[in-house]
Amino acid sequence: MSAPKTLYDKIWDAHVADEAEDGTCLLYIDRHLVHEVTSPQAFEGLRMAGRTVRAPEKTIAVPDHNVPTTLDRADPATMTEDSRIQVEALDKNAKEFGVHYYPVSDVRQGIVHIVGPEQGWTLPGMTVVCGDSHTATHGAFGALAHGIGTSEVEHVLATQTLIQKKSKNMKVEITGSLRPGVTAKDITMNVIGKTGTAGGTGFVIEYCGQAIEELSMEGRMTVCNMAIEGGARAGLIAPDQKTFDYCNGRPNAPKGAEWDAALENWKTLFTDEGAHFDEVITIKGEDIAPSVTWGTSPEDVLPIDALVPSPSDFTGGKVAAVERALAYMGLEAGQKLTDVKIDTVFIGSCTNGRIEDLRAAAGVLKGQKIKDGMRAMVVPGSGLVRAQAEEEGLAQIFKDAGFEWRMAGCSMCLAMNPDQLKPEERCAATSNRNFEGRQGRGGRTHLVSPVMAAAAAVTGKLTDIRSFEGAA
């Protein structure tokens, strides 16, 4: 009998096309997702070398990072010259190399990590890569999914493989159930708070435990999405009936007899009893509180009812980093997080731009108005999420509350398009990075869940969703 394997071991072993003596492998890639910002140089490289895309049928392109999200975006004047050139380059490359493509004008366009699962491109047991660090999102399906650089994008386009060495296995178990007001976002932020942003470096994380099993597929995507913020190469969750139900009937999922065969295969995708993990972290689901970041690294996370920490609470290089972060964020040690005033709210991104996120936020906002002077926007993760939210009446709730209702894209998560913070503007964001300048030079970002973002929009401050009552 062979040695027990982790889920990661199984997917890895099933994709090694070649292994050199020193353990360097050619890992076969089943799905390659491509967007406009990290691909032009890769396609250009192919063209210069007279190479082709080896498997265009496994390559899916969609513009998302740099597209406007305003309602009038069909007008080229809504884009700067360099943005327009970049999106046009993807149009041209997708056509020339014959890959699947969802242009801006297509209702299925959206953030690449939302479009992939939505269209059934992402399936259990696959290897998925994209020139974007949040590719980890697809791990929610029990797929090995990670971000790559542009040179690797070119390598995958040309050879459908990546040169890789195997990572170590880490298990992150969330036991028990979450308390009311606590979401998948709070789980993933708390894991990073515990491991630090480098704690996952060199590892592939498998998330498991009752709280993970109880999450919907969309919640699981939120958890895996931020695996990279903890430094891990990828995050994984073993597929179960929820996964199969999610995939069933999607446009590019297998059908008929092929579906049945796939299902048999997917049911073998779990970590064997006794398989070895190099590191194990356990967190009690009941101990996780609605959380918020206070600094400029995703590891700077605390429960919403905590106080802003002091540099003296830390050691080593983190002392100077915290001093810098507090100055940048305009916060004082000892200040209550719930006293921090907010002037901007951003709901969207590959972390929290799916329909359930919008339902949760709209649930808080129903019958409410955003604080005077607040700038609040919802940017749905895809055109289909947007359409569904309109059908369910969520869009109207957002608009009635005073939110801008935008078109799909990455938007203010990375602020490449005009959706940016001005210096010292302070944003409660459902996105994934609170780095200096991330949402605009000098802009201050607090990462939160969709319900916490919605509550902050109403009160004008970081708000504990557990005690939020809204306006009378």
Next chain:
Amino acid sequence: MDKFTNVSGVAAPMPLVNIDTDMIIPKQFLKTIKRSGLGVNLFDEMRYNADGSEIADFVLNQPAYRNAEIIVAGENFGCGSSREHAPWALKDFGVSVVISESFADIFYNNCFKNGILPIMLPKEAVETLMDDATKGENARISVDLENQTVSATDGTEFAFEVDAFKKHCLLNGLDDIGLTYQKIDAIDAFEKAQAEKTPWL
């Protein structure tokens, strides 16, 4: 890719931990469809005021470090976004070695594709080299990839580890895709077997 040659030069000290790729090259410079010309925007928001003037006390604006070829950095250098624009900007500026206690995974791999050597050393070694780096032009750090050593100004030598395949590619300026094409039969065979066994993939 050019062959990596030994480097001996001034090293810029950047002791801040968790220097992310948004800091190395902010998003507004990701709109380019080229690999070149990003050096002028390396560390843009730390290096320039909003009006474009230089921030005098930023390390790479100080006379001693304007031509630094090495950066000695705090731990977890290169975390965050996968943008290869970060190593492109470093290389275009003239940096070909970064020394730190640890690097983020994607950035680390991206460096090797662009003729940059990221060197991981233990805390004490990085501290010694960081001290050295603060001496500006009075200190020169030497890096020998073939022998896998870094030498401080006083001659203290630190050995470092590097993956043998990555080292080989860097020393010889090899193109990964060309190397993989030599194994195309293995990829063909894998694809054929997979199409039979798991045709939905």
